[in-house]
Amino acid sequence: MNQVVLNNLLAKVQDKKATQILEIVASEFAVNDIALASSFGAEDQVLLDMLQKVNSQVEVFTLDTGRLPQQTYDLIEKSQEKYGCSFTYMVPDAAELAELLHTKGPNSFRQSVANRKECCQIRKVKPLRKKLSTLKVWICGLRQEQSPTRSDVKPIEWDEANGLIKINPLFDWTEEDVWNYIKSEDVPYSELHDLGYPSIGCQCCTRAIEKGEDARAGRWWWEEPETKECGLHVVDGKLVRKREA
Ligand code: SF4
Numbered sequence: 001m002n003q004v005v006l007n008n009l010l011a012k013v014q015d016k017k018a019t020q021i022l023e024i025v026a027s028e029f030a031v032n033d034i035a036l037a038s039s040f041g042a043e044d045q046v047l048l049d050m051l052q053k054v055n056s057q058v059e060v061f062t063l064d065t066g067r068l069p070q071q072t073y074d075l076i077e078k079s080q081e082k083y084g085c086s087f088t089y090m091v092p093d094a095a096e097l098a099e100l101l102h103t104k105g106p107n108s109f110r111q112s113v114a115n116r117k118e119c120c121q122i123r124k125v126k127p128l129r130k131k132l133s134t135l136k137v138w139i140c141g142l143r144q145e146q147s148p149t150r151s152d153v154k155p156i157e158w159d160e161a162n163g164l165i166k167i168n169p170l171f172d173w174t175e176e177d178v179w180n181y182i183k184s185e186d187v188p189y190s191e192l193h194d195l196g197y198p199s200i201g202c203q204c205c206t207r208a209i210e211k212g213e214d215a216r217a218g219r220w221w222w223e224e225p226e227t228k229e230c231g232l233h234v235v236d237g238k239l240v241r242k243r244e245a
Contacts, residue, residue: 006156009024009025009165010156012028016155018050018169018170019053021156022055022169023055025167029137031059034058034059034135034139035058035060035061036059036060036138036139036140037061037062037128037131037139037140038087039072040075040076040079040190040200042189042193043142044140045079045182045190046141046178046182046187047139047140047141047170048060048079049083049181049185049187052083052085056085059088060085060088061087061088062087062089062090063090063123063124063127064090065123065124067203067204068203069200069202069203070203071190071191075188075189075190079188082188090128090130090131091127092123092126093122097122100118109204109205109220113223123202132162132163135164136164136165138165138166140166140168141168141170142168142170142171143168143170143173144172145173145174145175153168154168154171155167155169155171155172192208196209196210197209198218205219206219
């Protein structure tokens with residue numbers, strides 16, 4: 001991607017609202033080159049709703065790790081019913097997953113950080129990279145407010161690690177903005193959010209948090225905080241955390 005093209009795009013989205021950013025991106029690129037990466041968390045549901053209004057032809061894909069909570073699959077069905085849309089499922093490589101299960105068993109992620117990262121690589125990172133290699137633009141729900149490492153998230157970025165443009169239409173949204181949108185537009189959302197799960201990922205690696213706990217406390221809670229990433233997002237060479245990744 002030429003820096004001039006990226007700067008032009010950045011200038012076009014300057015001071016624009018999230019829906020307008022999506023409209024601009026949908027008009028600048030062929031629909032087959034754009035996709036929303038969704039894990040069906042609150043932010044992704046906002047973006048799904050917006051996309052249905054802006055251009056319902058834009059693909060929405062998800063990483064089906066095989067370990068997602070039933071509530072996520074229920075939400076997928078609910079969303080399909082509401083919007084009449086379908087989703088693309090990126091799944092782990094069957095041979096790699098079978099080898100992992102055969103050699104280390106189904107719960108190896110609990111044994112060490114290295115094993116946990118290996119599981120995330122096979123079930124999430126590789127399927128994501130495979131999908132991104134077919135796109136020019138991916139849309140995701142990163143917000144500046146989500147963590148200190150997110151504070152410089154921009155509406156449009158060049159994703160160096162994956163070689164494509166990353167669009168963050170909700171970059172300046174607060175959590176309150178997200179929930180106000182969900183309520184006002186009657187957007188379906190995961191019932192786990194009402195049960196104390198700010199962050200939703202694989203069922204076996206996610207738990208509800210107590211009042212006052214950090215939002216990330218419910219993810220891989222047996223690990224030290226600094227190891228808690230799964231490799232899905234890299235900004236300026238640093239891994240950043242995505243709530244629902
Ligand atoms: Fe594996 Fe847990 Fe990562 Fe899911 S979140 S891919 S189960 S280690």
